[in-house]
Amino acid sequence: MTTEDFPSASQATLTIDLDNIIDNYKSCIKLGRGVDCAAMIKADAYGMGIAQVAPALFHGAGCTTFFVANLQEAIELRPLVPEANIYVLNGLFPGHLEYFSRHNIRPVLNDLEQIRLWASVTPENRPACAIHFDTGINRLGLTPEETAQFITDDSLREKLHISLIMSHLSCSDDPENPMNTQQLRDFKTITGYFPGIPASLANSGGILLGPDYHFDLLRPGLLLFGGNPAALPLPETIKPVFQITGQILQIRTLTPGQAVGYGATWIADKPCHIATINIGYADGYLQKFNNCGWVYAKATKLPVVGRVSMDMITVDVTDIEINAGDDIELFGEHITLEMAAEVSTLSQYEILTGVGARYQRIYKMKN
Amino acid sequence: MTTEDFPSASQATLTIDLDNIIDNYKSCIKLGRGVDCAAMIKADAYGMGIAQVAPALFHGAGCTTFFVANLQEAIELRPLVPEANIYVLNGLFPGHLEYFSRHNIRPVLNDLEQIRLWASVTPENRPACAIHFDTGINRLGLTPEETAQFITDDSLREKLHISLIMSHLSCSDDPENPMNTQQLRDFKTITGYFPGIPASLANSGGILLGPDYHFDLLRPGLLLFGGNPAALPLPETIKPVFQITGQILQIRTLTPGQAVGYGATWIADKPCHIATINIGYADGYLQKFNNCGWVYAKATKLPVVGRVSMDMITVDVTDIEINAGDDIELFGEHITLEMAAEVSTLSQYEILTGVGARYQRIYKMKN
Numbered sequence: 001m002t003t004e005d006f007p008s009a010s011q012a013t014l015t016i017d018l019d020n021i022i023d024n025y026k027s028c029i030k031l032g033r034g035v036d037c038a039a040m041i042k043a044d045a046y047g048m049g050i051a052q053v054a055p056a057l058f059h060g061a062g063c064t065t066f067f068v069a070n071l072q073e074a075i076e077l078r079p080l081v082p083e084a085n086i087y088v089l090n091g092l093f094p095g096h097l098e099y100f101s102r103h104n105i106r107p108v109l110n111d112l113e114q115i116r117l118w119a120s121v122t123p124e125n126r127p128a129c130a131i132h133f134d135t136g137i138n139r140l141g142l143t144p145e146e147t148a149q150f151i152t153d154d155s156l157r158e159k160l161h162i163s164l165i166m167s168h169l170s171c172s173d174d175p176e177n178p179m180n181t182q183q184l185r186d187f188k189t190i191t192g193y194f195p196g197i198p199a200s201l202a203n204s205g206g207i208l209l210g211p212d213y214h215f216d217l218l219r220p221g222l223l224l225f226g227g228n229p230a231a232l233p234l235p236e237t238i239k240p241v242f243q244i245t246g247q248i249l250q251i252r253t254l255t256p257g258q259a260v261g262y263g264a265t266w267i268a269d270k271p272c273h274i275a276t277i278n279i280g281y282a283d284g285y286l287q288k289f290n291n292c293g294w295v296y297a298k299a300t301k302l303p304v305v306g307r308v309s310m311d312m313i314t315v316d317v318t319d320i321e322i323n324a325g326d327d328i329e330l331f332g333e334h335i336t337l338e339m340a341a342e343v344s345t346l347s348q349y350e351i352l353t354g355v356g357a358r359y360q361r362i363y364k365m366k367n
Numbered sequence: 368m369t370t371e372d373f374p375s376a377s378q379a380t381l382t383i384d385l386d387n388i389i390d391n392y393k394s395c396i397k398l399g400r401g402v403d404c405a406a407m408i409k410a411d412a413y414g415m416g417i418a419q420v421a422p423a424l425f426h427g428a429g430c431t432t433f434f435v436a437n438l439q440e441a442i443e444l445r446p447l448v449p450e451a452n453i454y455v456l457n458g459l460f461p462g463h464l465e466y467f468s469r470h471n472i473r474p475v476l477n478d479l480e481q482i483r484l485w486a487s488v489t490p491e492n493r494p495a496c497a498i499h500f501d502t503g504i505n506r507l508g509l510t511p512e513e514t515a516q517f518i519t520d521d522s523l524r525e526k527l528h529i530s531l532i533m534s535h536l537s538c539s540d541d542p543e544n545p546m547n548t549q550q551l552r553d554f555k556t557i558t559g560y561f562p563g564i565p566a567s568l569a570n571s572g573g574i575l576l577g578p579d580y581h582f583d584l585l586r587p588g589l590l591l592f593g594g595n596p597a598a599l600p601l602p603e604t605i606k607p608v609f610q611i612t613g614q615i616l617q618i619r620t621l622t623p624g625q626a627v628g629y630g631a632t633w634i635a636d637k638p639c640h641i642a643t644i645n646i647g648y649a650d651g652y653l654q655k656f657n658n659c660g661w662v663y664a665k666a667t668k669l670p671v672v673g674r675v676s677m678d679m680i681t682v683d684v685t686d687i688e689i690n691a692g693d694d695i696e697l698f699g700e701h702i703t704l705e706m707a708a709e710v711s712t713l714s715q716y717e718i719l720t721g722v723g724a725r726y727q728r729i730y731k732m733k734n
Contacts, residue, residue: 006439006442007463007466010460010462011437011439042649042677042678043647043649043677043725044649044724044725047649069645069647069677070378070645070678070725071373071374072378072725073725075373089678090616090645090678091616091617093377093692094692096374096377099374110616110617111617113691134619136631137626137627137628137629138619138621138625138626138627139617139627139628139676139679139681140617140643140679143619143620170628170629170630170631171629171631173630179626179631249458249477249507250458250477250478250506250507252501252510254505258503258505259546260505260506261504261505261537262537262538262540263538263541264503264537264538264544264546276506278437280410281714281716281717281720281721282409282411282413282414282436282720284721286713286717286721287713287714287717306505306506309506310716310720311409311410311436311437311456312506312507314505314506324480325460325461346653346654347648347654349677350648350653350654353648354648354653354721357411357724358411358437358439358440
């Protein structure tokens with residue numbers, strides 16, 4: 001949406017701190033004790049804006065490898081970071097080959113058919129590729145049967161320039177889950193067949209599982225954006241990266257018995273002041289926050305009351321002095337992704353990627 | 368996201384049927400027995416694209432009055448429908464006045480302060496305005512006390528060109544709710560003080576409540592976009608307006624005991640085929656569909672199994688013959704908004720406005 005010729009006052013704002021994204025990337029490298037580190041920036045950099053996040057990570061943090069979900073995202077990313085390695089996770093499809101070649105994009109090959117398709121391209125037109133081995137998530141990647149077949153097919157392997165072998169953990173959010181050690185063991189076995197080729201297993205959760213899981217390349221996503229991928233305390237070096245601020249449209253004084261919002265789901269039990277804020281579910285603040293969300297203003301946490309509307313929420317501001325036009329924090333330093341996910345039962349990932357398009361966006365970076 | 372120089376094959380697609388939106392608008396007029404009808408097109412026309420929907424309704428259906436949530440949406444809308452009446456629901460704020468004047472946009476005035484602010488503008492620079500009376504939702508609009516004050520303040524009223532008086536129903540989804548008749552009664556009383564000025568009470572739910580609620584202008588939103596606003600059967604003349612189609616990235620054969628997806632929340636109890644589809648929660652297909660969503664292909668409803676990922680879902684396709692690359696319907700004729708809302712506990716509104724930005728968009732219109 002255009003911001004040309006528009007008054008920025010009284011407009012809900014999404015502020016993204018690129019310095020903190022850079023710092024979180026550097027913290028991942030420290031957690032990996034120096035292991036090389038890529039960045040997952042699919043889904044518009046988890047909703048934070050690939051056009052700003054990718055160059056910041058490349059120039060500001062020295063990140064040279066990026067993963068996106070599909071070819072279109074990769075084509076959009078290429079001019080933003082012309083020198084970087086770009087991998088497409090969802091694989092290779094007939095009709096897409098020339099695009100990978102032309103834009104120097106690396107496919108993550110997910111089955112033998114894709115591998116054979118890529119091997120059929122003239123070598124000089126063919127960037128390097130990654131091979132994805134499925135060790136248990138059963139989503140994408142070579143099955144154990146295909147893996148066994150590929151490992152022994154020297155003629156097929158020799159045709160390819162494999163720059164990475166990888167697998168994906170299914171339960172890294174739960175450090176005690178036996179799936180982790182099983183996937184680790186199976187992936188280790190596979191790496192033994194690919195000496196000299198970098199290997200990668202650790203998403204954000206895998207990074208926190210410790211050095212056994214780190215191999216040669218980390219692939220953090222949520223950690224870069226300040227979320228906590230696991231049922232463990234978030235490392236203190238990981239910082240929040242975004243803030244959403246709305247404004248009060250109106251404040252009403254309610255008497256006991258009066259209801260608020262659609263469905264009249266909240267009823268005042270004492271005299272109170274209810275502020276209506278200019279952010280709603282169309283902005284990604286979903287109805288799972290009905291009567292349970294929290295916002296922040298004047299050093300006070302304030303409860304969301306009633307149902308979230310498409311373009312508004314209502315908040316009990318009885319305990320503070322505040323006026324129409326004043327700012328309210330919906331997410332940020334005081335209302336973290338973890339807190340919001342807990343009350344709403346949405347995932348931190350969904351809250352990030354669900355951030356809407358109507359906000360005025362401000363990117364902060366020191367240099 | 369650009370679609371330039373990109374292969375459209377194997378890309379998830381959002382198809383929007385503008386003819387059906389036009390037909391739904393005409394059906395609303397029929398439900399209103401000829402009462403004038405506006406269109407709610409806030410939040411990018413409920414996610415369907417204001418740039419396409421607004422001109423289609425103006426030129427294809429004769430709709431001349433549009434409501435949006437905020438000033439920025441109105442400024443974006445103005446060049447799309449230069450002759451239309453545009454109302455901004457969230458009110459008037461200091462610093463915004465000249466924008467309303469310059470773009471010929473009508474504010475919906477929500478309190479006495481906003482009314483006085485608008486009255487202070489030189490009349491020749493001042494478009495018409497709406498006055499919003501709160502009859503019980505306690506969100507925006509003049510309180511009963513302000514209403515009583517405004518009604519008797521002839522000098523203030525005479526300064527304004529009021530083109531509409533309105534109120535908003537809080538429980539129109541529930542025809543039996545006594546809030547409806549109370550709000551109707553209170554709004555009727557208010558209209559008595561504004562003879563000759565058009566009045567509007569009915570959102571989509573209000574339209575279905577019957578003629579008593581229709582007054583002079585209907586304000587449908589969800590009905591235009593094929594959703595059902597109430598706990599009543601949807602009128603047969605209201606048609607679905609969008610379809611989301613994904614493609615199969617890969618199909619795996621699972622043996623009993625094998626798990627699918629993050630957290631291994633779904634485990635095969637017999638041999639089965641699981642297809643991975645290129646749409647995930649970053650596209651608006653949220654994790655509330657984990658292990659309970661339905662998709663459609665080859666004349667068969669297919670269950671979503673396992674957790675929804677950021678860029679993918681997994682679906683049990685054991686019962687049909689289907690291949691990688693084939694299309695799967697996530698929403699459309701066979702998977703309606705009502706069905707999806709019921710299984711996911713998301714609202715139909717949220718599913719619509721949550722539709723993501725990564726789809727290839729196709730707009731259908733006969734002329």
